[in-house]
Amino acid sequence: MSIVSDTGHLPKPPPLPGRRWFLPSAITAELDPDSVGRTGRPKRTARDWIVDFTCFLVAVAVGLLGADALPKEPNTPYPLEVVDQWLGALACAAVWLRRRWPLGLAVAMVPVSFLSNTAGGAGVVALFTLAVHRPFKYVAWTSGVSLAATPLFYWLRPDSDLSYILSLAFAGLLTGALVGWGMFVRSKRQLMLSLRDRALRAETESALRAEQAQRLAREAIAREMHDVLAHRLTLLSVHAGALEFRPDAPRAEVERAAGVIRESAHEALQDLREIIGVLRASGDGAEESGRPQPTLEALEGLVSESREAGMKVTLDNRVTDAGTVPASVGRTAYRIAQEGLTNARKHAPGAEVTVTVAGVPGDGLTISVRNPPPPGDVPHVPGSGQGLIGLTERATLAGGRFEHGPGEDGGFQVSAWLPWG
Structure with missing residues (x-):
């Protein structure tokens, strides 16, 4: 069964609950189109601001550590230290652009991190952002170029606390951890969107089945x-x-x-x-059989047939003259009793079913079918619930109402009120 609308698209998803602030803007843009701003980009949520500010602090903290280590480098003159720190400051400021241009920022950070030791924190944040927001091929090329330049960087500017081999190993482990963590976050987001899409499709299919x-x-x-x-x-x-x-x-x-x-x-x-x-003039497929349809007067015959089939049925008919009930109302009541007895026979075999009919002109006609829990184990009988949907439609079209659900004793009950006046 197709689940798309007449326009060929899935229906608009329902609005997100009040906890949307806890979701990333990339997720809210997919789940709620209204969260997209005038520029076409998703509006930042409170969570986005917290994460961006944290990334900025991380970049600044790592940059300060790098600036503190600059005087310990014997091959770095003072003018280069000044340029290094200026590049680091600009790189930290550029972290706020990581959501808009993740690929451009990550590519720009490769040469900047090579020239500036204080820009290392911004480079780490840029590589992680790239892994979260872009496919793996972009991440592989960017991280590969950065790793290829790492041996030359530590050869020109060796770390005073670690050996050359340990520095290379630490840089490789850090790059791999960042890429793995970012791809994990990306996969988690895609899984969330996939589950949301599945839930929306299942809800749409259920609505279409009910409509059918x-x-x-x-x-x-x-x-x-x-x-x-x-x-x-x-x-x-x-x-x-x-x-x-x-x-x-x-x-x-x-x-x-x-x-x-x-x-x-x-x-x-x-x-x-x-x-x-x-x-509304759409019943072209009706058959002209000419046979009369059952009304309330045929209810006793229906109960007798159920008893002959082995069911325990008690009929409490409080309508004194069933012939005075309008044909359409009696026909609807008969179908409700028929469907209720059928469901009881399938889902509660052996239980005693009570059918109650009451009403007078002016007050309406009420009919209910109740059954207690089955006395023994019940084999699983699949049901689509379309019979109850049909009864609801019948009662609504007749101007009445229909209710169904479990009873207080653990059994099941269907009941309806139909206008009679």
Whole structure:
């Protein structure tokens, strides 16, 4: 089943909760398009500001350590120390641009870190940012060039505390750790977006399945109404034909036939209005079977069939005259009882089911189907829940309401109220 809309795109994801400040701006831009600013870039969250400020402090701290080590280098004259510190200060300031130009900043830091010892912290931050925001091929080229220049750097400016071999080993381990950590953060973000996309797709598929179930329920209701309408029109035609061929019939018979014609025409008009209201002239596939549909009067027969199938069913029918219930209301009540008994037979075999019907004109008709927990183990029977969706659609179209869910005793209950007046 397709989960895209008519425009060919996934529906817009729901707004993010109030904890969006704890997410990176790159994630919020994917999850919430409204978080993108006028420039087309995601707005910085509170978390972004904290992380950026921390990266800036790290770059400054490492730069200060490098500046403190400059006087200990015998091959570094004072003018070069000044240039080194100026380059380090500019590199630390450039850290604030790491989100906008991660690749450009990382590439620029390669020669700057080679010339300036105090720019090492900014180079570390730039390489980590590149690993987080860009694919691995860019990270591999940038870190590879930086590692290739490392032996020359420590040969020209040896570390006073570490040997040449240890300096190279430390630089290689630090570069590998930064790249690995950055790629891990990138993978985690991509996983979060993938899970969000899966959840959105699953929610969309569920909504489409429910919509399809509602459409199928409307079509089934329309077919039932079509059958009832065909039955009424057939009855009307029979009585009208009798009057046509027997114009000399007794007055009583003429009055009775005229009353049947009037009543049948009125009920046919009501059924036709219901069909139009359900499908809005979209019921072209209805079959003209001409068979009447069950109403509330057929409820006892339904209960008897269930008992013959081995179910324990108790019917509490408090409606004194089921014939006075409108056909559409009685038909909906019958279908609710039928679906409730079917579900009880599948999911609670052996449990005693109680069907209760009550109501008077003006107050409406209520019907409920209850069953306690099954007495033994129940085999797993898969269910799509579309039957309950269809019942909800039926009750809504009839102007009533439908509820279902577990009961207080651990069983299950479906109940509905339908207008009767």
